[in-house]
Amino acid sequence: MLSRRQMLRGLAASTGAAFGAPLLSERVLASPLGNTTPKRVIFFMQNQGFDPKTCIPEGMKHSGTLANAKLPEPISALEPYKERLHIINGLHGLHTSPSHSAFFGALGGYRGSDGVPPSASTIDYELSKVLPQTLLPHLCIGMDSIENMKAKPTIATLSASGAGQPIFMHSNPNHLYQILYGGISTGEIRLQHEARSSVLSQIELLAAAKGQSLPASDQQRYGQYVQGFQEVNGLRDRLDTVSDHLRQFAPKVDDRYTNPEFETDWHDCLLDLGISALTSGVTNTLTIGSGRGEIFGAWKGLGIDQQGHNLGHMDQPDNPIWIKIRQYNSRMLVRIMEKLESVPEGSGTMMDNTVIVYTSNNADKQHTNGANWPVMLLGNFDGAFKSGCFTNVEGKRPINALYTSLLRAAGQNVDRFNMDDKMAKKFDDSTGPLREVLA
Template identity: 20%
Template sequence: MSRSKYRISRRTVLRSAGVSLALPWMEMMLPTPARAGVRTGAGGAPQRAVFIYTPNGVNQKHWHPEKSGHDYELPSTLEPLKALREDLLLFSGLDRTMRGGTGVHAQAGCCWLTSSPPSEALDNGFPTNVSLDQLIARQVGRDSLFPSIELSCNDRKDIRETRYFESISWIGPGYAANVEKDPRQVFERLFGNPAGDPSHKSILDVVSQDARRLRTKLGRADRFKLDEYLDSVRSIENRIQAAEKFKERDLEIPIERPKSAPERRGEYIRLMGDMIVLAFQLDLTRVATLVIDPERWDTPRMYHGVFDKPQNHHVLTHTKGDEAKEKLAKIDRFHVEQYAYIVERMKQIPEGDGTLLDNSAVVMGSGMGDGRVHSYRDLPVVVAGKLGGHLKTGFHHQFKGYEPIANLWLSLLQASGVEAPRFADSTGVVKEIMA
């Protein structure tokens, strides 16, 4: 059936037995006029933004490229991004001013995306306010089921830190957005709980008949997209079930076993990333945050495939000597590998005239530059994606002197269609990256 003879609504879902499963964005979906002030990406697809936070800063020596512009060489930590360099924006020299009177680690995390300048303390001494992700969600997420989702890969139960160490998304001063840490709960929130039995029922099994019926009405490209999407949902279901079976095994391990997340650290982060990608693909949400770990977290982590025993990331940042520095660089690279996986997944998904990545901005960074000296200078930050054609990519931009990271946040805000003259202590947009 030709596209002109059959169209489906962008809100079409697969249904059966009280379960519904949203569909990815397809060519056959009925085009709707853009709402006033809402920008779209390639082929009318929506814009998306995701912010991925890593704590305690980085080993600066192995993070920042030496050359600026397009002709730069990726340092060892960023090498996993080699195949994506034309989709990247790298920055050196972005800074933030710390407000005295609050914890240096706490403020690094909770104020990474907040819209208050350091001079404005609206939250018990902290300059928290509506965060960048929430401001973008108010603009681009009006029509999605969830204006934003907030996830964390800290599944540990021995919580000793306050919300200021782990919350990067804020609805307002003192009001942190609720964070989901359990992959099963995230999956059921996004896709539902089939027949009330999460252990044995698959959502795809429940809606399979409706899916087969819809498939006969789609064109070749949309059939391929539907099959690829359903395979992705099945894969996530299988990975969650495998993790839950693994946790039931009576094994001796040197650290506390996660209760509802994959045992291997990289698999946990990638699983949460996959659910963000699927939520974007289905237009369930257009804005997400993912916290890899809280600031100043002192419980050792096992970085599988990198070390043979758990490492205390925070303590390593304060340990002198080359061995500690090399371990930090390895952890930084491990985090970049997980980021590269998420970005590559988005690049593989066709959408409109481009890809899901083309219509998105995928940001990874930290609110601290050098954790050893608690520096807020030269903050690590990487952006992937063109945000629907409103960002230029493929180069390393090196700032001279003091440059507030708020200038980058203001640029992303305006590229998302928000008419904002300033953000926090911004002094202007980064003109070089604006398309």
């Protein structure tokens, strides 16, 4: 079995050759071979809200250890992992005006709404810039009803690289598999990969040529469109250079991809692809949108007939439907942890250097004002975060403070994230990271 160091050394060597840039090779290997360890962050965003009663152990009203507490039924799958868990209650997102969803504001910490473009970058993208560079710095996957995932295989609602620059989520596992592993596939998948590659390359050339004839006022906006094709085509070429390495991590393609019985078949495939991108070293920042940041979502594979907006009008505590959904999510979290735990890294495993942020793009419930925004952290990010505990945040601290904490843990000396002094005076009682959360 390849060690994590050997794996990354081979990946970096191939990457450096692809870019013709020794500096990139050094950056990929900066953490594994230096004095620090590589780190990665996973965001799992559930739509329709995250009621605190579905995660806070009964009777816990004050901050304390989880050692002798019993986790609520919706997250009972995490019981064996309590020592890695940190439940946070009391953060707010009043300034995001979430209502049905905060959309980009959930990870951006600013006002968001349906159809409103992002006003700044989101925390997942900012972390992807700080963490050691990878071939695909940031991967987003979105889970929804099978109809929505087929009709709109890509959608942008949660992540952004800057103002007016959304990052698209992948919702069709067949398309994402072709992007990540099409170059190492055979048969029909390989033929589709080559056909798509040829078409996308031609579109890039045509789009670039047509854009030159546009008025100057439209060229910048059209340039972003062309850049999107350049990035996709460039990624495909870079991944092809490390095909031997990727072959060890590619999930097996089965009937769930081509003939899913339920949407949860595709949810599971997407999760497998996200995990494989992490374990292969292709990315170190993964965002998962369960419900894709909107008000929809379906889980018929769990025996749940209701779907979409109606789910948001149901109370979550003690609701058998929401218990099933939250348990399904918790099992997904366990799958991520178990897989990362199985990969050696440094003196431990990949999970030792990872933090998973589980919350909602809609604070605590549907039609919320964002006054309470519960969050669960899994993993301590190489000792940066406290774990095995419950924190009830004192005072008025926004979700931005948690994002500041993540940036601090990643090595950025910042006191605020996407919140100027004027906003902070209104929505934040303090400055800097959440001291209750950092180790």
